[in-house]
Amino acid sequence: MPTLARVKERAEEQSTCMTPDQQTTIRMLANDLHRLNQSVMKAVDAGVSVELVRSARHHGGDGNWGDLLIPVIVAGRN
Numbered sequence: 001m002p003t004l005a006r007v008k009e010r011a012e013e014q015s016t017c018m019t020p021d022q023q024t025t026i027r028m029l030a031n032d033l034h035r036l037n038q039s040v041m042k043a044v045d046a047g048v049s050v051e052l053v054r055s056a057r058h059h060g061g062d063g064n065w066g067d068l069l070i071p072v073i074v075a076g077r078n
Helices: 002-016 020-045
Strands: 048-059 065-075
Touching: 002 048, 020 048
Parallel strands: none
Antiparallel strands: 048 065
């Protein structure tokens, strides 16, 4: 099975135990990540290297957490 199809299938399986609000938030996050990946590819095509590094971890106070990222940009060689 192609990797992309498997990722989508896995995400759908995981979301079945979520509330509708959680499912909506995860879809929004997935869309934002897709746009981020497109931006990274455009930056690389424009001649820079991009590394995403965890800058912090956000804790929601009830045991949930999420990694926060910053980009490290290296100008390409001319």
